[in-house]
Amino acid sequence: RKLEVVTIDGPSGVGKSTVSRLLASRLGYTYLDTGAMYRAVALACKRAGVDVRDEEPVARLLDTLDIQLLPPDEEDGDVRVLINGEELGLELRSPETGMLASTVSALRPVRDRLTRMQQEIGRQGKVVAEGRDTGTVVFPDAAWKFFLDASPEERARRRIGQLRARGVEVDEKEILEQIIQRDRDDRERPIAPLKPAPDAVVIDSSTMDAGKVVETMLAHIRRSV
Numbered sequence: 001r002k003l004e005v006v007t008i009d010g011p012s013g014v015g016k017s018t019v020s021r022l023l024a025s026r027l028g029y030t031y032l033d034t035g036a037m038y039r040a041v042a043l044a045c046k047r048a049g050v051d052v053r054d055e056e057p058v059a060r061l062l063d064t065l066d067i068q069l070l071p072p073d074e075e076d077g078d079v080r081v082l083i084n085g086e087e088l089g090l091e092l093r094s095p096e097t098g099m100l101a102s103t104v105s106a107l108r109p110v111r112d113r114l115t116r117m118q119q120e121i122g123r124q125g126k127v128v129a130e131g132r133d134t135g136t137v138v139f140p141d142a143a144w145k146f147f148l149d150a151s152p153e154e155r156a157r158r159r160i161g162q163l164r165a166r167g168v169e170v171d172e173k174e175i176l177e178q179i180i181q182r183d184r185d186d187r188e189r190p191i192a193p194l195k196p197a198p199d200a201v202v203i204d205s206s207t208m209d210a211g212k213v214v215e216t217m218l219a220h221i222r223r224s225v
């Protein structure tokens with residue numbers, strides 16, 4: 001029997017968060033932002049002065065971290081993360097933290113710990129999980145899997161809009177370069193690389209708004225319940 005979980009994977013800036021939140025609220029499911037967990041670990045490393053490339057010190061630090069996910073904020077819809085009881089602020093969402101998260105997420109101990117946490121959260125079902133490996137590694141038994149894609153230019157344009165809406169100053173060229181770099185790292189890493197699960201429905205969102213993508217997903221879900 002399949003797990004009542006929807007997985008939404010794809011590269012950065014493709015609109016996964018918006019779509020996942022909308023879909024979760026349409027289905028009455030819990031929204032699971034797995035990227036926020038990798039970002040939180042990256043920030044914890046930065047604050048502790050631990051190099052995100054260095055497996056052993058990262059693993060040691062990880063053992064001292066109590067990581068908690070709070071439900072999305074009513075106002076901005078962002079998931080909150082607590083590390084050892086302290087709520088991480090806006091820095092969690094910065095492009096720099098995203099780059100650090102991408103580096104630290106390549107380490108085995110980090111992936112093992114966060115994957116287990118995510119599986120625990122999804123065990124009862126009724127979850128919409130978004131990330132890079134939620135359909136391939138975290139929830140291979142998920143009933144519905146989607147892979148969202150769009151051109152790097154379109155994704156950079158959206159990410160810039162999101163950051164500006166949060167009041168963050170952005171350098172457009174830098175954002176595009178970061179997107180291309182982070183995707184390459186995520187796709188090429190040996191453990192849990194970014195790729196569609198064999199049974200995922202691939203949706204190109206380049207010319208669709210979030211509402212249209214959600215409708216497309218709901219149609220697939222309804223067809224296969």
Ligand code: C5P
Pocket residue numbers: 012034035036038039098101102103105106130131132133134182186
């Ligand atoms: O989705 P978000 O931009 O918040 O993710 C930050 C980084 O965390 C990604 O670039 C990716 O390297 C990593 N990540 C991951 N597996 C996931 C979710 C995020 O490796 N399931």
